[in-house]
Amino acid sequence: MIHEIASLPVRADRIEAFQHAFSEVVHLLARAKVYEGHRLLQGVETPSQFTLIVQWRTLEDHTEGFEPGEDHRAFMEGLQAHFAGEPVVQHARSVGP
Template structure:
């Protein structure tokens, strides 16, 4: 299992619209090949900063399957207008739980 962590900065004043768009997009991640869950977290100290956590079976499920899909284009169409800058994305694996 791989966790995608995307740090997303949104344009100030668009937070609620961004959150609504992510909620609308959640099914895109859940039906994706290898998609096993998604959560959006909002920073308390920096209210325009979010972290998107997506669980994937494999790294390739995200980087190849999802990013090469029409659902990825739909995701970006729903949320891209709110980005203040390009998201910073990394992938992690659990080593202690």
């Protein structure tokens, strides 16, 4: 399993609007056939910093399956107005027991 970890800097005056917008577009992520779950986390010390962790079966399921598609475009388009900067994405895999 691969974890997509996206750091999402949200404008401080748009936090509630971002959360609402996310609830409106999350179905686009969840309906991807290779999607295995997600968590949206809000920073405690920095409430305008969100982290989205999405579980995919493989890296290619995300980068070649979901990212090039229309659902990804619409997902990002629905959130873009709330960002204070560019999201940063990395991928990780579980290790150990």
